[in-house]
Amino acid sequence: MADYIYLLESRLSQAQQHALEKVREIARIKGLTSFLVGGAVRDLTSGSPVRDLDVVVQGNALKLKKDIEKSGGFISGESETTQSFFVDFPGEVRMEIGSTLSATYPKPGKPVYKADTILADLRRRDFTANAMGLSLNQGSYGLLMDPLNGVADIENRELRLVNNYGFIEDPAQMIRAVRLMARLGWQMDERTRSRYETGKEEGYISVMSAWQRNYETEEIFHEEDPLRVISKLESEGWLKLLNPTLGSSKVNASELERLRDIQMQLQIHGIHAEIAAASFPLLTAKLTPKDVASLKKSFIRQGFVRQIDALESEGKAFAAQLSSKEASAPSQAWKLLHATRPEAVLWAAHHVKAAGVQNKLKAFYTDWPQARQKIPFTLMQEMRITPDLPGYDELVEKLFFEFMDNHLSTVEEQKAFLEPYSPPAPPPPVNLRRARATKKEPKAPKGRKKTAVESEATAVVTPEVAAQPAQEKQEKQKKAVAGKVAPVAAKKAPAPAAKPPAKKVPVKAPAKKAVVKKNPPKKAVVAAKKPAKKVTPAKTVAKKPTPSKKAAPAKKTAVKKTPAKPSPKKAPAKKVAKKKR
Known part of the structure; x- marks a missing residue:
């Protein structure tokens, strides 16, 4: 099912929505439900x-007349x-605007009405397509x-x-x-069509009241295409019963089409004019003045007759304004066209032949709307002029009129025009997080300077000391292997008994060398300690902010001296071994 709230907001014009809202509010204040x-x-x-809009209220609708007039409505008939x-x-x-009624027909064409509910009012209508209603009340809108x-x-x-x-009770329904068939292009269903043909043959139309006859005649002039409706009624034979002076032959068809x-x-281009008043002279172009006057007098809405009579003078006054100096600029003419009553504009556009009026209307159709494409939306975005700013639509309209008048031809002129409307640049974002404070390394106490140097020296030496157990294990494994190999060799060669001790001597020699090798690292530790003692007296270095820089020279001295001292001490170790032999 269709969403009728959406349809009311999207399908009705702004003027229709405002009018409907006024009636709805007046009925609510009066305590009446409206539909x-x-x-x-x-x-x-x-x-x-x-x-057009049809509204009914549950109550006497005539009590709303004064309030409707105060709200801006013009009562044209009742x-x-x-x-x-x-x-x-x-607009x-x-x-x-009427009341919810039910109708009974004691005689054909003579209804008796009484106040009733909205559902009873819908059931008394002519066709099922017209027997529908929408609530305009709060809670059920x-x-x-x-x-x-x-x-x-x-x-x-x-x-x-x-x-x-x-068709029998109300022949006007035929x-x-x-x-409706001429306007909408619909057809009657089979049963309705058979009853319609029966009504034509039986002459049901003869009992139609004069009020209904005048109402249906006036409705012809309010049609969107009245000539098509006149032709259809004429072909069905109903037009001569409504008003014998009317006919398709009495219409100025070419001018009506141009209108x-x-x-x-x-x-x-945004000017919505009702064509009924302007088309009336063309639909009655070939009628005598007497017939035209009689036709106007028969209309139910005499306000419509006053609109017809006043339209020509309004159209001429508008044409004079459009040709004057007040509308010399394109923007001035544009504003005048939209400020004037649409029916007067329609009449002037159709009847006035002056070149000044027609040229401006032609420019209104073709040239002036092109100015909207020149609006610099990109530049406005760069200058922080966005649609969410107050007064944005008014600014766009001002730009439209400026370009229409051939102003703001350069970018500099556009920037100068937009500068007063440009909001200030936003401030930079505030960073609420505090920056981390840099951690200062604590100064080493003066009494601990020597220990720091010693720890660095030991850190350099300790890898060699840590390697000593591994060297001892390797030497023990070599001794074990040598011990196993020696007995096997002795069994195979029993003759030379004195050779095994000779072979054992070189085996022991590496052990002694290993012992000698153990000593140099110890001396290296001592050697490392001695330069450390020499470095520590440099108290001037202690004034530097970080203790790591003090230890750097100690590392270099330790690394340089450790490999240098073991090499000369290995030579006397070999000599000692020879002396022992």
């Missing part, structure tokens, strides 16, 4: 243009029998009421009678069916 019914709901559901009246709101919004399944007939594009005796083209051009 949108009839053709407006049908057009919302089917997707057709919503031409009917005490149906407790309804017709209103024209600004060319036509509305009929947009709720659809469709007691006769009119949505299904809208999908099938069919007109189905609500009451099987509808004329209404033809008018409709102008209306479409104006709508494209």
